[in-house]
Amino acid sequence: MRRLVLAALCCCAAATGRATELDGLTRATAEARGRAVPDYLQTWIAKDREWGAQHRVLVQMAAGRVAFLRGDWDQAEALLADAQREVETIYADNPKAQAARSVFVPEASKDFKGDPYERAMLGIYLGLIDLSRGDFDNARAGFRFAQLQDTMSAAEQYQDDMALAQYLVGWSYWCEGQRSAAAEEFERARRQRPALAAPQPGDNLLLLAELGSAPIKFRSGQFGELQRMRAGPPTPLQQVAFRIEGADGASRLLPAALAEDLLFQASTRGGAAVDSIRAGKASFRQGAELLTQAGAGVSTAAFGVAAAGAYTGRDSRDIAGIGVVAGLVALAARGVASSSETLADVRYWPNLPEKIYLGTARLPAGPAQIDTGFYSFGGRPQQAIAGTLRRSPRGECALYIAQTQDWSPRFERRAAPQWPALPALKPGPGQTDLDYLLTPDIGDEGESLLDSVRQTRETKR
């Protein structure tokens, strides 16, 4: 079936020569399974129709991520693989790209291909899908693709520093039994993030947890020509632990290590060639605005002098003529300035997480229940959710993934009361105490009071 999907993709791609329309792509994938296109993708198909080719990769990324979160990994693979193929296509003489360099065309009119951190996540998710299917070769290719994207940082210290990708390459070797190659990759990951420990002998379960919101691109600079990154809405969830319960009822708590911070990855790209194009557009506009001001000034002054000459009876037609010319120049410059397009492209993959945590363990024999607990900075449990467990077909390894839902303190306090506390974090780089976002604990007396208020309301109704 997977081959059919891949073949359908190849046919669509060859026919259109660019990212495939979502309608056809999702239908081909669904038909290969003998199903209809799922309802949850209809919104994205409609968006794709509305927005067209220039935003297609962005829509594929977002829709693919939704499919991934829903566990529909066939659709996720189809969407993300098509997006990756487009990202890999060299846009050497693409007319839209050429036009987007013009000062009169918005940068966002180019086909979206994403920034390195977004492209890297394409490789990560495709690699995870392959990993869950026991296709360790292609999983590694996906993770290495992510590493390759991470080499685009201008500053050398930020090149190839994506510890998550390195660890996952190591894990794919680990699952194949290539322990020395795996150890090498785990060591590389540990050098980036010392908390990332290599798996223990016998570990065959990779646990991943995602939390937080996608990094957001925004504009700054006098003309909005600079693209900057900021964090999404803050969350007080800053620690993660996994609880694994076997068929015998024995459970163990496994604190997770932070494997990747996407905001950090997004913010450390540094100077890019496109920055100089943006600066050039801004400089052009600034020049046009200066010319507008200068022309207007000269025009005003000339008309003033001409008016004074007329009052004193001197011939001032030449000076008035200068005023007219300067005024026309100012008008033209103003028109040019207002027609220039300096705004940086700030389209971004909106449903990525901010941080990814991981751990490894031995999967208990037989049925297993695995849950993820999300903790505050101070180590108090806030949210407990079940995730998705997938065993590779030959049973070499298993993959577990959990994602935070919308954070809600009232919901969480009831959801995770039985989880033991973790040690509090220490403030430092990348670690800020956000526990003030949590609703204060009102205690048992407060809860009783609230219950009595609720009962009174119900009685009155």
Place this chain on the structure above:
Amino acid sequence: MKIPSSSTWPAAALLLALSSPALAADKGMAAQYQDPSSSGQVTGIGLESQDIVTVSDTMVRDILADAGVMKMERAPRIIMDAEFFKNESTQRINKNLIVDRLRIALQRASKGRLLFLSRESAAMVAAERELKRDGVTDVGTTGLTKAQAGGDFRLVGRISSLDARSAASGTVERYTQLSFELIDLESGISLWANQYELKKAGRDDAIYR
């Protein structure tokens, strides 16, 4: 999601966009047949259909010209699938695209001088054998064998790549190497080997760098 509204574009920019050749690409293109051995419209630095056609054709010709493989007293039995064909490159690829093309081309060209075993079908064959032996079905028309056929040789190989990127110019390069070997399944001796190399380089428009 931050999507710019076209209604905010100044008239001059809109006119420019409308007159640009990019609009032709937006119109879409009806599906049409293309030559798999031709360079497609989607071109990157990875393996593409024309590379798969070229590499498999090259290997087929080389095997057919190899006396060690083709001049055996009895037609050798070969297992040729993707099981031991590793992808160690940075490109996700369906390895069956290469191996299937290689096997089918060899099978057709060798006209019985090479026999191919399907390990992929082993479970299916075993189930049918059981039905025959249990008397659920008759024995068919070609008779029974003691066991499924054993292999004499097996294809192994790997796809490897070396990627380079120039931070200064934005040029990306990928050297891809595909190696193939036929391994004797008794002695481990490599009966035949060959490799195919390609290197591609490209540079995105500066607006993407």
